[in-house]
Amino acid sequence: MEIAFKFIGMTKSLVDGKAELTLDVPENCTVEESLGILGIDCRTTKQFHFAAVNDKKSELERILQPGDSVKVFPRSFGG
C-alpha cells in the first residue's frame, strides 16, 4: 500500500533532502518498519524526534493503514 511521507526541517537530510515522498510498504507494516525501509533507525538517529500519523504523534509500533500520512519531526533544541 502507498503511504505518503513528509520530512520536516532537519529530518530531510535523512532522505537525501526530499521533503515529501510516497513509498509502497507491505501490509501490517509499522511506522518504525516503514522508516526502516527508508534507511532511518528511529531509535538511534540524532535528527529524529517523533513521527506523526495523520497529524497525531504516533507510537513507533503503530500499524499503518492505506491512506495514512506520516510526518517526521526533528528535535527543536536551541534557544
Add this chain to the structure above:
Amino acid sequence: MTGKERYKRQITFEGIGEAGQKKLSEARVCIIGTGALGTIIANSLCRSGVGFLRLVDRDYIEETNLQRQTLFTEWDASENRPKAIAAADHLSKVNSEVQIEPIVDDANASNIERLIKDADLILDGVDNFETRFLINEACHKHKIRWIYGGAAASGGATMNFLQEDDAPCFRCLMPEMPEPGAYPTCNTAGVVNPITGIIASYETAEALKILTGAESVSRRYLAVDVWDNLSEYIDIEKNPDCPVCAHRRYETLDSPFSSYAAALCGQDSWQIVPENRRAADFDALSARLGRLGEVKTSKFLLRFRGDGVSFKLFPDGRAMIDEVKDEVAARKIYAEYIGQ
C-alpha cells in the same frame, strides 16, 4: 509615562481589552534563558505591560549572539556582560512600570523550584533538554503552566503545558532525555533569526492568551520551518504511563545535586558548577592569576586568558571554560586555576 496611553493599541484589541490589560499588569512571568528566544519574549512581554518579569540566564554575551539576540549591543559583547543583566538594563528603559528581576545563574535541580514557584507562567528560552526536563517536572509538581519553545537551523517548535488533567506534559512529548551530544547543536546546525523570532512570538502570543484567560489557548504542538514554507499542528496525547504526569515521579528534579559540568550549546565551552556555591574572591584570584596571564574583572565576571587557557568566572563560583574538548579537560582547568 504611565498606564493607559502606552497600552492603548492592545486595549483596543478586543481579545485583550481593559480587563485583559489589568490581568497582564498583575501577572508574574519567569523566562528561563535569555538568548534568542528569551530576549524576544522578554521584550514583547515587557512592552505588553506584564507586571513582573524574572529573567534567568547563566551565560554572558558574545559577538556570535548579536545576529539573533535582540536586546544586546556590541558593547555588551565586548564587555561579556551577563545576558540577564543586560536584558534587564535594556528593558527597564523600555518600560519602567514593569518590575524586572535579573538572575545570573544556571537553572538546575538545586534552584528551579525557587525560580518558578511564585510565577503564574514559565517561558522556555533554554538551549538544552536537560533544563526542559527539569522545568517540566518542577512545573508539574507546583501546577504552574509553562510554554516550551525550541529553534535551530530554519525550524522550530512550541507547545503549551497547561497542567490540565488529561493534557500531556513535555515528557509525554519526549519520553527519553537525549544524551548531550546525541542531538545536533547550534554549532553544527546553525540558526537563522526569522525562526527564533517566529517561535518566540508564538510563545509570547500564547503567554498573552494564557494570562488573559483567552479560550483560544493552543493545546497542540506547532512546528514551523521558514526555509521549507511549512507550519504543522500536531496532536500529542497524554502517555498514561508517563513518569511525570501520570506517576508524579520527578527523576531529574529529585536527583541529588552535586558539582556538574555542561557543554554549552553554540560554543566550544563547558560550564562547571561547583557543589558548594560560595562567593569567588575576585581580588585574590586576580592577584594569583595575574602572574599566569591576562585578567580582567568587572562586577559580574572575571575573565582570564593565558597559555592556551581561557575562562570566565562568575561571582558565585560558576565558570565557563573556553575551547576545551570535554568535561575532564574543563574540570582540570577549574581545579588548577580556580581551585576547590
